[in-house]
Amino acid sequence: xxxxxxxxxxxxxxxxxxxxxxxxxxxxxxxxxxxxxxxxxxxxxxxxxxxxxxxxxxxxxxxxxxxxxxxxxxxxxxxxxxxxxxxxxxxxxxxxxxxxxxxxxxxxxxxxxxxxxxxxxxxxxxxxxxxxxxxxxxxxxxxxxxxxxxxxxxxxxxxxxxxxxxxxxxxxxxxxxxxxxxxxxxxxxxxxxxxxxxxxxxxxxxxxxxxxxxxxxxxxxxxxxxxxxxxxxxxxxxxxxxxxxxxxxxxxxxxxxxxxxxxxxxxxxxxxxxxxxxxxxxxxxxxxxxxxxx
Amino acid sequence: xxxxxxxxxxxxxxxxxxxxxxxxxxxxxxxxxxxxxxxxxxxxxxxxxxxxxxxxxxxxxxxxxxxxxxxxxxxxxxxxxxxxxxxxxxxxxxxxxxxxxxxxxxxxxxxxxxxxxxxxxxxxxxxxxxxxxxxxxxxxxxxxxxxxxxxxxxxxxxxxxxxxxxxxxxxxxxxxxxxxxxxxxxxxxxxxxxxxxxxxxxxxxxxxxxxxxxxxxxxxxxxxxxxxxxxxxxxxxxxxxxxxxxxxxxxx
Amino acid sequence: xxxxxxxxxxxxxxxxxxxxxxxxxxxxxxxxxxxxxxxxxxxxxxxxxxxxxxxxxxxxxxxxxxxxxxxxxxxxxxxxxxxxxxxxxxxxxxxxxxxxxxxxxxxxxxxxxxxxxxxxxxxxxxxxxxxxxxxxxxxxxxxxxxxxxxxxxxxxxxxxxxxxxxxxxxxxxxxxxxxxxxxxxxxxxxxxxxxxxxxxxxxxxxxxxxxxxxxxxxxxxxxxxxxxxxxxxxxxxxxxxxxxxxxxxxxxxxxxxxxxxxxxxxxxxxxxxxxxxxxxxxx
Numbered sequence: 001x002x003x004x005x006x007x008x009x010x011x012x013x014x015x016x017x018x019x020x021x022x023x024x025x026x027x028x029x030x031x032x033x034x035x036x037x038x039x040x041x042x043x044x045x046x047x048x049x050x051x052x053x054x055x056x057x058x059x060x061x062x063x064x065x066x067x068x069x070x071x072x073x074x075x076x077x078x079x080x081x082x083x084x085x086x087x088x089x090x091x092x093x094x095x096x097x098x099x100x101x102x103x104x105x106x107x108x109x110x111x112x113x114x115x116x117x118x119x120x121x122x123x124x125x126x127x128x129x130x131x132x133x134x135x136x137x138x139x140x141x142x143x144x145x146x147x148x149x150x151x152x153x154x155x156x157x158x159x160x161x162x163x164x165x166x167x168x169x170x171x172x173x174x175x176x177x178x179x180x181x182x183x184x185x186x187x188x189x190x191x192x193x194x195x196x197x198x199x200x201x202x203x204x205x206x207x208x209x210x211x212x213x214x215x216x217x218x219x220x221x222x223x224x225x226x227x228x229x230x231x232x233x234x235x236x237x238x239x240x241x242x243x244x245x246x247x248x249x250x251x252x253x254x255x256x257x258x259x260x261x262x263x264x265x266x267x268x269x270x271x272x273x274x275x276x277x278x279x280x281x282x283x284x285x286x287x288x289x290x291x292x293x294x
Numbered sequence: 295x296x297x298x299x300x301x302x303x304x305x306x307x308x309x310x311x312x313x314x315x316x317x318x319x320x321x322x323x324x325x326x327x328x329x330x331x332x333x334x335x336x337x338x339x340x341x342x343x344x345x346x347x348x349x350x351x352x353x354x355x356x357x358x359x360x361x362x363x364x365x366x367x368x369x370x371x372x373x374x375x376x377x378x379x380x381x382x383x384x385x386x387x388x389x390x391x392x393x394x395x396x397x398x399x400x401x402x403x404x405x406x407x408x409x410x411x412x413x414x415x416x417x418x419x420x421x422x423x424x425x426x427x428x429x430x431x432x433x434x435x436x437x438x439x440x441x442x443x444x445x446x447x448x449x450x451x452x453x454x455x456x457x458x459x460x461x462x463x464x465x466x467x468x469x470x471x472x473x474x475x476x477x478x479x480x481x482x483x484x485x486x487x488x489x490x491x492x493x494x495x496x497x498x499x500x501x502x503x504x505x506x507x508x509x510x511x512x513x514x515x516x517x518x519x520x521x522x523x524x525x526x527x528x529x530x531x532x533x534x535x536x537x538x539x540x541x542x543x544x545x546x
Numbered sequence: 547x548x549x550x551x552x553x554x555x556x557x558x559x560x561x562x563x564x565x566x567x568x569x570x571x572x573x574x575x576x577x578x579x580x581x582x583x584x585x586x587x588x589x590x591x592x593x594x595x596x597x598x599x600x601x602x603x604x605x606x607x608x609x610x611x612x613x614x615x616x617x618x619x620x621x622x623x624x625x626x627x628x629x630x631x632x633x634x635x636x637x638x639x640x641x642x643x644x645x646x647x648x649x650x651x652x653x654x655x656x657x658x659x660x661x662x663x664x665x666x667x668x669x670x671x672x673x674x675x676x677x678x679x680x681x682x683x684x685x686x687x688x689x690x691x692x693x694x695x696x697x698x699x700x701x702x703x704x705x706x707x708x709x710x711x712x713x714x715x716x717x718x719x720x721x722x723x724x725x726x727x728x729x730x731x732x733x734x735x736x737x738x739x740x741x742x743x744x745x746x747x748x749x750x751x752x753x754x755x756x757x758x759x760x761x762x763x764x765x766x767x768x769x770x771x772x773x774x775x776x777x778x779x780x781x782x783x784x785x786x787x788x789x790x791x792x793x794x795x796x797x798x799x800x801x802x803x804x805x806x807x808x809x810x811x812x813x814x815x816x817x818x819x820x821x822x823x824x825x826x827x828x829x
Contacts, residue, residue, distance in 0.1 A: 106794035
């Protein structure tokens with residue numbers, strides 16, 4: 001009995017971890033390539049869920065509402081690039097972080113004005129079917145989300161390693177100056193990266209809304225911060241690190257809730273992050289930093 | 295008499311590539327010495343090993359009789375050895391005068407010095423000393439400017455003055471004349487001669503051979519991280535290995 | 547003074563103390579995103595001493611600040627081995643862990659909060675904030691402040707010039723933590739109630755926000771930033787639900803136009819020179 005409960009919690013942890021994984025990959029794209037801790041991403045996650053909710057309530061077909069939510073997130077991300085990232089090049093590294101945080105506050109408050117601060121019930125879109133495997137219960141929506149997340153990450157990993165645009169992105173990540181010298185058009189690449197990370201965050205928000213059937217203006221904060229934690233645990237700038245970190249954080253959260261209690265989640269999740277940062281700052285799959293040259 | 299700087303059997307590789315191989319030489323007190331060689335010969339690497347930016351693979355480094363081979367980089371300046379930087383490393387958020395004050399740190403390390411509100415006193419001795427050092431190099435007009443926007447030649451001289459303010463008896467200067475115009479080079483030569491007259495020992499990395507000739511008594515020639523010759527410049531010039539190393543590079 | 551005005555000024559005083567707690571390490575180039583955790587330590591520790599052991603406040607508050615500083619010192623030593631974004635995230639995690647620990651600590655009320663019996667009036671809070679400002683002004687005139695900037699500007703060269711980069715960083719971090727704990731201790735005894743939920747990420751992050759808004763180049767920046775962030779939303783109160791959205795737009799636009807913050811060294815120098823230039827013209 002105890003064993004099957006553990007197995008069930010591991011399954012639930014992996015499902016939640018898939019959402020963190022998408023957020024972590026979104027953060028890692030921005031950090032790894034642009035060296036930008038983009039705190040607007042939790043806001044874009046929230047937009048994914050809230051905008052879809054708004055349009056569905058409006059009477060739009062579900063798929064259109066989803067597409068609209070993704071489009072809105074991508075557009076807002078371009079604004080973030082224009083106003084939080086682009087003007088700050090060459091300044092103190094904390095400044096774009098603050099501006100992107102400004103976007104998070106702005107998005108949350110706009111949604112608050114429109115929808116109020118309460119949690120809204122997101123309609124159940126997927127029939128409430130469960131797979132039963134042995135003693136395990138796996139929801140169709142959960143399984144679909146996990147599969148979609150994994151496919152997205154696999155595709156992104158393939159894209160980065162096998163296409164010419166992907167190689168350009170990796171060159172920029174390696175050394176921005178060299179990339180410019182090699183004739184890579186960063187003016188085109190950077191907005192593309194902003195759109196890509198926004199889409200990942202918004203998809204995560206949509207999956208969260210569909211799975212947990214609730215949305216609110218502040219739904220991005222908790223998930224977003226755990227996405228950052230997942231990225232760092234795995235190793236900044238590494239896609240597979242983000243995957244590993246996301247799943248670990250999801251597991252740590254679900255297991256500590258079910259075996260210790262809901263109040264200790266922040267202790268275990270952020271304690272794990274702190275321990276990793278002290279013992280292995282580059283993360284589980286990251287490369288250590290090298291000492292600068294004089 | 296102990297040497298100002300003594301390097302014995304020094305070795306260093308980066309990721310398997312040998313940068314310095316079995317290098318030994320001495321800089322006797324008061325003997326201005328030049329470290330020369332083609333680009334990539336390992337001159338700056340020697341400075342970085344002596345100042346502790348990199349750890350050595352093998353060998354010993356002794357400054358004023360103290361073995362500094364494994365001393366933390368921060369403590370080496372207190373053995374009386376200071377350096378300047380090839381690509382001028384001034385603190386760009388600070389004014390010129392404040393950079394000088396940081397240069398004085400090694401002579402003012404007590405907690406009391408750390409917490410003295412010197413800025414409340416317009417003529418605090420630290421500021422007076424720093425202004426005097428700047429004035430000696432004709433830099434006093436820049437004292438209150440932030441260094442970021444200053445012309446190259448000015449920043450180059452500021453970097454040198456800051457190194458002298460540590461009160462070190464040995465100064466390692468990394469290409470002090472690079473990028474200077476002829477009149478700036480002459481002013482630099484006078485400055486260095488004044489330092490030599492005060493009994494400071496100089497070790498200079500430099501490409502300008504006329505400049506080297508005008509101040510250095512001894513020359514150590516590096517090529518691919520190995521010493522290929524040593525002696526007065528007029529002698530090393532005749533050395534076949536040195537001529538070979540410099541073929542196609544620059545005139546010796 | 548009206549009750550409303552006093553209330554706003556007390557909030558300002560707390561924000562000023564928090565701002566300097568963030569400013570000290572930031573001046574050395576370290577972003578502390580966990581300042582709320584250190585405030586919580588100061589608040590809970592001092593409240594525990596006055597409540598349970600009947601310590602007088604004048605003893606309990608400094609001890610609370612000292613414990614926050616000590617925690618900053620002990621945790622700063624391993625955490626400050628990391629740099630840049632890693633350090634920011636480590637402090638972020640630290641803040642989360644500390645406030646979650648208090649949330650689960652039943653001796654101080656756990657999630658229900660912790661009532662505090664001793665009371666400090668508004669004047670006490672103003673005096674505390676003034677003391678912090680005076681301390682910061684004093685430090686800004688010393689080599690300590692000089693080395694903070696040197697370490698931020700070029701740690702490698704600062705090290706080669708003999709400055710203990712680690713020592714300066716740890717000192718700035720621990721001193722900032724102590725200032726946060728000091729503010730937290732006064733918070734507990736002014737509002738007579740502490741709850742762990744108050745010391746959350748957003749408190750830390752907003753403090754960083756107004757410090758950067760004010761500017762970190764001079765010691766005046768945090769003061770100006772805290773004042774603006776406390777008073778501006780009050781002025782926007784008329785527009786009520788739009789005020790935070792408007793405020794966010796303002797931050798974004800402002801940081802895009804003036805990323806170095808409001809108060810900078812060149813601004814201060816300009817302000818100082820101008821009267822001098824005028825007097826020389828008159829002569």
